[in-house]
Amino acid sequence: xxxxxxxxxDDVEMQPLALSDSSERSQILKNASDKxxxxxxxxxxxxxxWSLKNSGGVKALSACGLYSFCSVSMxxxxxxxxxxxxxxxxxxxxNILLVVVxxxxxxxxxxxxRHLKIIEAYPPLTWETIKGWAPVNIFFCLMLFTGMxxxxxxxxxxxxxxKNVTNIVTSLGDYVFFGSKSEPLVVVAFGIMLGGAVLAAxxxxxxxxxxxxxxxxxxxxxxxxxxxxxxxTNNIKMTKFGMVFVNNVLCVVFLLPFSFAMGEIKLFFExxxxxxxxxxxxxxxxxxxxxxxNFASLNCVQATGPTTYAIVGSLNKIPVTFLGYMLxxxxxxxxTWFFISVSMTGGFVYSYAKLRTSMTRK
Numbered sequence: 156x157x158x159x160x161x162x163x164x165d166d167v168e169m170q171p172l173a174l175s176d177s178s179e180r181s182q183i184l185k186n187a188s189d190k191x192x193x194x195x196x197x198x199x200x201x202x203x204x205w206s207l208k209n210s211g212g213v214k215a216l217s218a219c220g221l222y223s224f225c226s227v228s229m230x231x232x233x234x235x236x237x238x239x240x241x242x243x244x245x246x247x248x249x250n251i252l253l254v255v256v257x258x259x260x261x262x263x264x265x266x267x268x269r270h271l272k273i274i275e276a277y278p279p280l281t282w283e284t285i286k287g288w289a290p291v292n293i294f295f296c297l298m299l300f301t302g303m304x305x306x307x308x309x310x311x312x313x314x315x316x317x318k319n320v321t322n323i324v325t326s327l328g329d330y331v332f333f334g335s336k337s338e339p340l341v342v343v344a345f346g347i348m349l350g351g352a353v354l355a356a357x358x359x360x361x362x363x364x365x366x367x368x369x370x371x372x373x374x375x376x377x378x379x380x381x382x383x384x385x386x387x388t389n390n391i392k393m394t395k396f397g398m399v400f401v402n403n404v405l406c407v408v409f410l411l412p413f414s415f416a417m418g419e420i421k422l423f424f425e426x427x428x429x430x431x432x433x434x435x436x437x438x439x440x441x442x443x444x445x446x447x448x449n450f451a452s453l454n455c456v457q458a459t460g461p462t463t464y465a466i467v468g469s470l471n472k473i474p475v476t477f478l479g480y481m482l483x484x485x486x487x488x489x490x491t492w493f494f495i496s497v498s499m500t501g502g503f504v505y506s507y508a509k510l511r512t513s514m515t516r517k
Contacts, residue, residue, distance in 0.1 A: 215459045219467050222455035225448040226471050231478060232441045238483060239437075243428040250303065251410055252419040253438065258406040260442020261449060265400045277397025284401055287391045292405040294380035296413070301373035308366035312352075315494070317370040318469060319349040325378040325465040332382060335460055340508030344501045348469065351497025381461040388457045395457075399449040463509070470502045 233253070241248060268274045278284075305314055323345050329335040337345075362370075388398065414420055423429060456464045473495050479485040487495075 215463075218451070218455045218458035219463065222448075222451040222464070223467055223471055223474075225444065225451040226468065227474050227478070229441070229444050229448050230471070230475050231482065232437070232444055234479065234483065236434075236437055236441065240429060240434060244422065244426055247418065247422055249419050249423055251299070251414040251417060252423060253441070254299070255407055255410050255414055256438050257442040257445040258403040258410070260439055261403040261446035262400060262407070264443060264446040265396055265403070268396070269400075274396045275394050277394045277400060280401060280404065284391065284393065285405065288387055288398070288401045289405060290383050291380065291387055291402065292409050294376050294383055295406065296409050297376035298373060298380050299410075300413075301369055301376050305366065305369040305373045308369050309362060312490070313362055313366070314370065315472075316349070316352045317374055319345070319352045321374045321377050322462075322465045322469055323349070324374055325381055326462045328378050328382045329385075329461045333385065333460070335462065337462065338508045338512055340511070341462070341505055344466075344505035344508060347504060348498055348501035351494055351501065354493065354497070378461075378465075381456065381464055384453065385456050385461050388453055395450055395453050398453050399446065402449055402453075403446075466502070466505055470498060473498060473502075 236253065237248075265274070269276055305317070309317075326337050326341070326345065330337065388395075391398065393401070452464070455467065476485075476487060476491060476495060480487050
């Protein structure tokens with residue numbers, strides 16, 4: 156049996172080795188744990204980014220859907236008012252006065268919601284806010300008047316062609332002022348929609364210098380309205396409902412004098428057949444729809460941008476045409492069917508381009 160002194164060195168040497176193995180195993184386990192935590196953090200961050208991007212896409216889609224629904228509803232309500240009551244007027248129309256009445260109703264709606272605390276309170280109207288927002292209403296008034304003048308001096312198909320040109324001008328302005336570059340497929344979509352409008356209007360292509368002037372003015376004012384709305388929503392520190400309030404108050408201030416000067420207020424008071432509960436109720440309902448349309452427009456421009464807002468506005472003609480056929484027995488001509496088909500194709504191409512861009516960014 157070996158002496159104890161000879162075995163001691165072995166025992167002494169083995170103990171540090173055991174401690175070393177345990178330390179290494181602990182270090183390995185710690186490193187693995189740290190790696191798992193890092194992987195979890197990366198995955199969590201990736202999921203958060205995915206969630207944020209998806210939520211952004213859903214927000215943009217819902218904004219477009221809400222704007223489209225409100226816009227189509229507003230067109231149909233105003234068409235119902237025109238078809239039901241315009242024949243009761245001896246002469247002229249009440250187009251500007253109807254916009255004023257609907258703006259007044261929208262102001263009442265938003266103020267009622269504020270007092271009932273249904274919506275977030277917004278600051279009182281100030282001179283700085285008025286100066287910042289007034290160009291939106293000036294462009295809107297110009298768009299309204301030049302639009303009426305262009306319809307009086309051009310055929311409806313020609314107006315439709317220039318409306319598609321307006322979308323291209325808006326896209327160029329979006330790039331110049333906000334740096335939003337259009338993808339090649341978006342340009343293709345514009346080309347498809349414009350080409351379809353030209354082909355549909357081929358038999359009615361005729362324009363005078365006066366008609367060209369009013370259409371060019373309408374094109375510039377419409378693009379200016381959308382682009383400045385984007386600028387205002389980005390720079391004026393106010394809630395969207397506050398913007399709805401300011402927009403409608405200024406709309407009344409700008410358009411009421413014009414309505415008076417054009418004799419619409421006098422015409423209304425002289426037309427006793429319009430002084431009915433039914434007419435008042437339909438105008439109040441139109442004002443309520445206008446209140447939601449104001450909010451939806453601001454929300455869509457802020458969430459998606461001027462170009463998408465303009466495209467959605469153009470594509471709204473498709474459901475309006477079908478609903479007009481079903482509700483008002485409007486005839487759909489072969490040219491209109493062709494234009495609808497081409498517009499839908501352009502809309503699908505535009506949607507695909509935006510979807511592909513969104514997926515690429517992810």
